[in-house]
Amino acid sequence: MARTISDLFSKKTDIPFYISYIHKITPNQTLKQNNQSTLNPRRHRERDHREMRDLKDLQKSLNQTQRVRLQSALQQLQEIYSRASSSPAAAVSVSDCIHVNLEDGVLKGHGTTNRNDDVVATVCGIVERVNKLVYVRDLRARYKPEVGDIIVGRVIEVVSKRWRLEINYSHDAVLMLSSMNLPDGMQRRQTSTDELNMRSIFEENDVICAEVRGFNHHDGTLQLQARSQKYGKLERGQMLTVPSYLVKRRKQHFHNLEQYGVDMILGCNGFIWVGEHVEHGVDVPVETVKSSIENMSIEEQKPNNFTPLETRQGLCRIANAIRVLSTLGFALSVEAILKTVEWSISSNVEIKDMLLSEFCVQAAEIEVQRRILLTKRKN
Amino acid sequence: MEFVNLQGIRLDGRRPKELRQLCAEIGVVSKADGSAAFEMGNTRVIAAVFGPRAVQNRSQKIANRALVRCEYSMAKFSTGDRVRRPKGDRRSMEISLVIRQTMEACIMTQLMPNSQIDICLQVLQADGGTRSACINAATLALADAGIPMCDIVVSCSAGYLNTTPLLDLNYIEDSGGGPDVTVGILAKMNKVTLLQMDNKLPFDTFEKVMQLAIDGCEAISKYIREVLLENTKQLEYRRGL
Structure with missing residues (x-):
């Protein structure tokens, strides 16, 4: 309080x-x-990483029938995968040879190196070929940013003219004061007063959504930008941490799940935001805002600190669905998440029971069915 | 003491050129970026890798490559008698250093400037060859963390007791006082990154023992690669297209 x-x-x-x-x-x-x-922001960082649960923990809590069901579901997934992908999964482990025709002038991408005229993998992953480029896409590594990615991060430090964010990358990301729109919505030079007011925009431990702007080639830090209404501080919701390979880059990372009144942001860095829906208005000039504030009575000026119970329940349900899917190691798409949520509602599973082993096994079976349908539709 | 009986069987029932049973598991520490548990018979270790992450101590920052740190510790309950060891005792400091140097040889540190990688090793059960087991576990954990490596480092020990070269010594054989060679090799490049020997050996015997250890390393590397490949496949098909 x-x-x-x-x-x-x-x-x-x-x-x-x-x-x-x-x-x-x-x-x-x-x-x-x-x-x-x-409260130390570094502590928060530790806590964020603590959320991950994995399949190992899950498997220990299963009983015999559940174990068999999960096994068969995973087996089916393997079959779907090997049928759907044109070439059999070109999985490599460290220092495996990658077969290429060197006469074609191969370009070696990430995760590869040369050894005695051979192309060799340096990480465990899947070999991907794009024209002449050969690279290894790694799984379970830290987030590797690309320009234009939408990410969710946590502020760990407010320094002169910039915020430092933890984004599950090998360095901290930097959001400059000059690369974000001020809350008054005006396009102008940032002054020293703005710099002094930085904590009124974002504080330590705030969760923020932003876009990757580029790399600083000098020291390898990551530059972010937040030049739109949809970016900025995230409030009234929860942040989830999943391995970053589970979030695929899509056209759309902001999702408004209308039936639950919830906004979901699938950050490319594996930080996922689930929060109450917020309307983004058009940028309002500062004068009108000021006058409207003056006209309001004291009660109206109080921010609406109340989230309805149904919204909160929906929010938790979605969050738990994400937790279940990431435990099972399934890619997090909106369809998969919504399917899991709908199933949990239709089968009357309590929110807190969604993390129990029975629902995890059910979620695995649902996902298998969804993927079978998907592949059928493609064919 | 008779370490090899007349039938050519060792104290724990193995042949002289036989490894103990291997068991590796990936992803045992959920908070770490990469982790693995590795068992060689009764020796059991856990490795956890954190990073690449921002350097904690500014003065240790290296501009053109990553800083690799390693921490080896033995659980109090890992040995037969419960010894209270201080945190930074000589033995564990030395092993940390050895493992750090061995792992640094295979990590492509130049790809991750201004960052640090922490390798934490914990011995849960010590029955000889903890340093080899730790190196093998660290390799698995680094691969799990997606840290680029030029090759897989594997390690194995061999000894010479009762005029017989013995592979993969256990605790009793280790404390038998005979010569004991620990070898770490880059499996595909056929390069030695670690070679330690207590006691003396004539040169021709040394070569025999070393060759035995290298053969052991190759067997371990084959196993480790299988585990890694299987794990990668599992992750990929669970993730889906």
């Missing part, structure tokens, strides 16, 4: 951020407040 009040305080009045900073470290605060404000 104390946190929300101090939040409001620093936002509604234009206190430069250094004052609020001093305010935070004064020793004579209540213990609770202190705990909240000095």
Whole structure:
């Protein structure tokens, strides 16, 4: 509670951020407040990675029948995969030879190297060929950013003119103050006052959605940008961490699941946001906002801190569906997630029971059926 | 003490040129980027790899390659008698260093500048050859973490007792006081990255023992590659098209 009040305080009045900073470290605060404000963002980072559960844990909790069912479901998936892909899965492990015709002038991509006129894999993964390019697509590695990716990250540090974000990459990502639209929606130069007010936009531990802008070739850090209404701070929801190879790059990463009133962002880095639906209006000029605030009564100025119960339940259901799918190691597409959610509703599974082994096995079977249908439709 | 009886059987019932049973499992630590458990008979270790991630200590940052760190520790319950070892004792410091150097030889560190890779090794059960088991586990964990490596490092030990070269010594044979050679090789490139020997050996015997250890390494590398390939296939088809 104390946190929300101090939040409001620093936002509604234009206190430069250094004052609020001093305010935070004064020793004579209540213990609770202190705990909240000095929460170490690095801790959060550890916690984010702690969420992952894997198939090993699941298999231990299964009984005999469930184990057999899961086994057969996975077996079927293997059959579907080998039937659907044109070439048999060209899986390689480290230092396996990749068969190429060297006379064609092969381009060696990521995950390959030369050894005695042979092309050799340096990571475990799947060999992919695009024209002359040969590369190995790795699984279960950390996120490898590409320009234009939509990512979800957590702010770990506010430094001069920039925020540093944890995005499951080997370095921290950087969001410059100059590469984001200010909340007043104006296109102008960022001044020193803006710099002082940075904490009123994003604070440490905030979850943010942004786009990859490019690499800084000098030190390899990642530059982000958030030049649109759809990017920015994410509130009233939960962030999930899954292995990044489960999220495929698509045209659409923002999903509005209308029937549940939930927004879902499948970040390419494996951070997934599930939150209450927010309407993105057109950019409103600052004057009208100010005047409308003045006209409002005190009650109206209070932010709406209430999320209806149904929305929250839907949100948790979707989140648990994602958890189940990522435990099983299935790719996270909207269709797969929605199918799992619908199944859980139609079979009257409680939200908390979705993480039990029985539902996991059911989800695996549903996914098999979905994929069979998909391949049939293609043929 | 008789380590090999007249029938040519060792104390634990193996032939002189026989490995202990191998068992490898990938993905045992869910919080780590890559992890593996490796068993050689009764020796059992767990490896967890964290990274590549941002360097924690700024002064250790290397501009053109990754920093590799390694931490080896033995669980208190891993040996027969429960010994209280301080965290940074000599033996584990030495083994950490040896493993770090061995792994650094195969990791393509130049591809990951300004980052660090942590390898944490924990011995759950020690029955001789923990250092070999740790290297094998670390290789699996690094491969699981998707860290580019130029080749697979495998390690195996061999000894010379009762005028017989013995492969993959267990604890009793290890403490028998005979010479003991630990070899780490890059499996496909046929290069030696680790060679340690306690005690002395005449040169011609040494060659025999070393060749035996290398043969052992090759058998282990075959097993490790199978495990890795199977794991990759599993991940891929579960993920789907």
